[in-house]
Structure formats: C-alpha cells, structure tokens
Amino acid sequence: MLRRKISNIYRLGVKELWSLWRDPIMLGLILFVFTFSVYSSATSMPETLHNAPLAIVDEDNSQLSQRIVAAFYPPEFLPPIMIDQSQVDPGMDAGEYTFALIIPAGFQRDVLAGRRAEIQLNTDATRMTQAFTGSGFIQQVVLGEINAFVQGYRGTAASPVELEMRARFNPTLDKSWFGALSQIINQIAMLSIILAGAALIREREHGTIEHLLVMPVTPGEIMLSKIWSTGLVVLLASALSLNLIVRWALQVPVAGSLWLFFTGAALVLFATTSLGIFMATMARNMPQFGMLMVLVMMPLQMLSGGSTPFESMPEPVQFVMQAAPTTHFVKLGSAILFRGAGIDVVWPQFAALIIIGMALFVGSFMRFRSTITQMA
Structure with a gap:
C-alpha cells in the first residue's frame, strides 16, 4: 500500500513537470526571476551612489x-x-x-x-x-x-581616542552582495507559491482535474505530487542562480554551507507550496489568483526582514510575522550565506519552519480535499 502511494505521488509529480515543461510562460518566468531579476537587483541598488554625473x-x-x-x-x-x-x-x-x-x-x-x-x-x-x-x-x-x-596634510588633529571601523562579512561594503542573495531568498518564496497555485488552477481550467478524480489516487497524493515537483524545480533554479549569477557573474562570495541553506530552502518550499495550493483553492481563475498573490506576497516580502530590519518594525507586526515562513527563511538565509552560521545557530529557524510548514500543509490539505469532494 505504501509503495503504491509513493509510486502514485512520483508519477503525478512527473506529470506536473511535463506540464510545466510545456508552459513557455512559466518557464520564461522562472528564467527571468532567477537570472535577470537577481542580476539587476544586485547591480542597481537604488540607495547606492554609482556613476553619478x-x-x-x-x-x-x-x-x-x-x-x-x-x-x-x-x-x-x-x-x-x-x-x-x-x-x-x-x-x-x-x-x-x-x-x-x-x-x-x-x-x-x-x-x-x-x-x-x-x-x-x-x-x-x-x-x-x-x-x-x-x-x-x-x-x-x-x-x-x-x-x-x-x-597642510590629509588627516585630523591627534585625538586621545581612535575609532577604527572593521566591516565583517562584507569588508568592501558592497551593497550588491546583499542585494543578490536577498533577491534569491525572496524569489524562492514567491515563485514556489506561483508555480504550486498555477499548477492547480491550470488543471481546473483545462478540465484535467476531473480525470484525476476518477483515478485511484487520493487528494493527499495529488497535493504531495504538486509540492515535490514544484519544490524540485525551484530548488534547481535557485541553485543554478546562486552559482552562475551570484558567485560567477557577480563574484559574490558565499560564507556558509550551501547544503545547509538548501535544506532550509526545502523546508520553506514545503510551507510556501502548501500556501500556494491553499490560495489556488480560494481563487476561481488565474486573475483572481494574481490578485491574491499581491495581497499575500507584498507583506511576506516587505515585512519579513529582507527589505528593512525586522527589529525596526512595530512589535505587533513582529509578533504577527513570526507565523510567516519567509521571516524565518530570511533569518536563516542571511545567517548561513552572509555569516557562515551552522546548524547550532539556525536550528530555531529550522524548527519554526517545520511547525509552520506542517500547519500550512494540514490547512491546505483540508481545504483541498473539501474542494475536490465538492467537484466530485
């Protein structure tokens, strides 16, 4: 029984990958957000003074x-x-x-x-x-x-106290380092929600969801297949972007373990893909899903600590955003990629992502199963 369930999840996931391969718009979106978007965000940080006339x-x-x-x-x-x-x-x-x-x-x-x-x-x-x-x-x-x-000389008068500044993790204070890595962290969360939600809505619009209902598969198997296939695509795309765009093209060093970072990315993908499926069950079509994306992604990105310091936000906002997977992903991603932190430092964020991911998965599964039952 377990072997058949795993086989069903695998084959349904392969079907999702083939559907994505035949969707040029989604492929173009993946290519754009992990190449040009990352590069342009890193090289055109608006607050920097660069080549001013x-x-x-x-x-x-x-x-x-x-x-x-x-x-x-x-x-x-x-x-x-x-x-x-x-x-x-x-x-x-x-x-x-x-x-x-x-x-x-x-x-x-x-x-x-x-x-x-x-x-x-x-x-x-x-x-x-x-x-x-x-x-x-x-x-x-x-x-x-x-x-x-x-x-008469370049300097200041002698002072009894000398302040010496030492910049750690980014000695040259190059803001493109922060921009490139932060953009990858943001794009992982955004793209996983889009791909997971679009996969479900695409099947509903094409009528293939009815075909799945007459097959010997359960709603849980359908949902898990979408999660692993979407997560795999985003993980591969982000890994290529991190190595080709960030480390090779932009020459940005990575301090910590990439395996540890992508383990955390897999946990956040489990949460965000579940969230994407939940949003897809709320929307009737892609335009409605796009409107939901704006309402959800803007707070997730702006209030997660990736754009502005998390500590500078009002305490009620900090409390609410503790339930967002992107908040903990930004913390662990910054700690690993910038400061070379190990599991002894980021384990609280890993634990939080596991709890949030399970809660989102259960909520999404209940909503997804209810929707499937109504359609049947």
Missing part, C-alpha cells in the same frame, strides 16, 4: 579647487565635466548631470584668510534617491579637502 564650474582655478575636482572619481561619480557658468541651467534642464558644483573666484583666498567662503551645489532632485545620497556625500568630500588643505 557631475559637472563642475571652476572659476577659481586654484590649488584648492583642483584638489576638490580631483576628489570625485568612479565608481561613485563619473569623471567630472568641466563647464562654464552659462552651461549649468541648460545642462541640468536636459538631464545631462545630476550635480553641478560651482567654485567661485577667490575661493582659496577667502579660505586661507579665514573669511566666509561660499561654494554652490545644484542638484537635480527629480533623481530623488541619488540626489539625497549624493548631496551629503559631496559636502563631505568638499569639506574634507578644505580641511586637509588648510591643515
């Missing part, structure tokens, strides 16, 4: 102004464009550069004489995030060059 009007032509000009270089800024005062407004109106720094005549003389010296920074605020970050960064650069020039 900068124009400088140097009316002073002094040693100090030349030091300020030379202080702006890639990768934060493109090489500065030297322009005249009359070119500032037309250039910014045309969007040719985000920042325009104007150094007036006599600037170095006023600085050395201790008089009030002014320097003007024009910013294109339509590029909001880059403008906000870049304005503060430019001010720091200019003030640093002025202080170094006045003191």
